Amino acid sequence: MSDSEPDEELLSLLRQSLGISGEPSSKSPATGVLEGAQHIYHNSIDVALDTYGTKAAAAQIWRLMQEKSYTFKTWSEHSLHPKGKDEATANFIFLMDLLNFCFWSESSDPQQRFAVEYQGQRWTGYWSLVAAIHRALDEDIPITTPSFWITDTECTDDVLKHVFRSATPELIPLLDERMTCIREAGRILMENFNGSVPQLIHQAKQSSTALVNLLVTNFPCFKDVATFEGRSVHFYKRAQIFVADLWAAFEGQDLGRFHDIDTITMFADYRIPQMLHSLGCLRYSPSLESRIRNLNELESQGSWEVQLRGCSIWCVELIRKEIRRQHPKAEVNAILIDFFLYDTMKDREADAVETIPHHRTRSIWY
Numbered sequence: 001m002s003d004s005e006p007d008e009e010l011l012s013l014l015r016q017s018l019g020i021s022g023e024p025s026s027k028s029p030a031t032g033v034l035e036g037a038q039h040i041y042h043n044s045i046d047v048a049l050d051t052y053g054t055k056a057a058a059a060q061i062w063r064l065m066q067e068k069s070y071t072f073k074t075w076s077e078h079s080l081h082p083k084g085k086d087e088a089t090a091n092f093i094f095l096m097d098l099l100n101f102c103f104w105s106e107s108s109d110p111q112q113r114f115a116v117e118y119q120g121q122r123w124t125g126y127w128s129l130v131a132a133i134h135r136a137l138d139e140d141i142p143i144t145t146p147s148f149w150i151t152d153t154e155c156t157d158d159v160l161k162h163v164f165r166s167a168t169p170e171l172i173p174l175l176d177e178r179m180t181c182i183r184e185a186g187r188i189l190m191e192n193f194n195g196s197v198p199q200l201i202h203q204a205k206q207s208s209t210a211l212v213n214l215l216v217t218n219f220p221c222f223k224d225v226a227t228f229e230g231r232s233v234h235f236y237k238r239a240q241i242f243v244a245d246l247w248a249a250f251e252g253q254d255l256g257r258f259h260d261i262d263t264i265t266m267f268a269d270y271r272i273p274q275m276l277h278s279l280g281c282l283r284y285s286p287s288l289e290s291r292i293r294n295l296n297e298l299e300s301q302g303s304w305e306v307q308l309r310g311c312s313i314w315c316v317e318l319i320r321k322e323i324r325r326q327h328p329k330a331e332v333n334a335i336l337i338d339f340f341l342y343d344t345m346k347d348r349e350a351d352a353v354e355t356i357p358h359h360r361t362r363s364i365w366y
């Protein structure tokens with residue numbers, strides 16, 4: 001390509017990012033998550049997408065996913081993820097994604113941070129939650145049974161503190177909020193869905209957007225929204241990852257069968273923005289970058305946090321589109337890209353590969 005001629009591929013990506021391509025603007029018809037992300041992307045001044053970085057990352061991600069044969073089957077290969085394809089697994093995933101938030105520690109000493117001892121290993125972060133659920137079940141505590149959550153005499157604060165006990169002096173973050181989420185969800189499941197997670201799933205009639213909407217309209221603790229530049233924006237992170245985990249655990253069958261699974265977006269957490277920045281897809285304003293590098297907290301639902309979350313969702317959408325542009329037959333969606341980015345970020349952390357720190361926000365939303 002000569003310097004004077006425009007790079008058609010780049011223009012196509014740019015057009016797509018501005019939502020002016022020939023394609024219908026890719027919004028989630030019923031959840032509005034993608035619309036919100038596009039609004040945030042167009043109005044962000046502290047977070048920007050690097051088009052070249054995004055194009056390069058798309059090629060790299062697809063290559064690595066191919067090399068690792070990364071599919072929804074990879075989900076069950078994680079040692080702690082439940083292997084069954086039954087109601088017990090659906091219940092496990094519901095509790096897991098009800099509480100799948102905010103594991104980061106204030107402590108600078110990794111040995112001090114909250115950790116769960118299970119099967120002779122210390123688990124931290126997201127895996128500490130999964131390990132704690134397994135440990136409770138092994139101790140015959142019916143922690144994944146919704147009817148148990150509302151029994152005042154059995155599911156006491158002391159029992160829940162025991163379930164989430166730490167192997168270090170640091171407690172699990174937001175323990176009180178987690179107990180509130182469990183009891184609220186138990187009451188709502190009993191009142192509206194006969195205490196049955198499968199009944200909740202069946203009510204969505206194999207639509208992922210319908211299941212996301214059932215969660216965010218029935219359960220306040222799944223209603224992950226914010227306001228940005230005068231508009232309400234939806235993130236719905238834990239509602240969406242619940243659907244995605246079901247789809248992966250059941251390999252797209254039975255309780256994991258969804259005819260519109262590709263409308264699920266990336267899950268706006270604190271790990272994927274970190275990975276996208278490390279890949280050169282996201283760039284931050286100097287004030288935001290120094291706040292993140294200094295490990296200062298970002299206010300929940302504040303402008304900086306909303307820009308990080310929304311631009312990350314939009315960035316993964318562009319990566320998905322770029323992969324499909326480069327490989328029209330690619331079987332890839334935002335879920336698999338997201339799962340892959342999370343796992344890769346955790347591998348890099350384990351290998352102490354230097355990256356920008358993840359942002360710090362304390363909330364129940366992610």
Ligand SMILES: Nc1nc2c(c(CN[C@H]3C=C[C@H](O)[C@@H]3O)cn2[C@@H]2O[C@H](COP(=O)(O)O)[C@@H](O)[C@H]2O)c(=O)[nH]1
Pocket residue numbers: 074075078100101102103104124125126127266267268269270271272338339340342343366
């Ligand atoms: N976007 C996105 N966010 C994810 C996950 C997962 C785990 N998903 C498993 C299922 C399939 C994948 O292969 C993973 O094995 C946890 N999180 C979020 O990260 C944070 C925890 O971070 P750390 O403290 O370092 O463990 C916290 O906000 C948590 O909600 C994901 O997949 N995507």
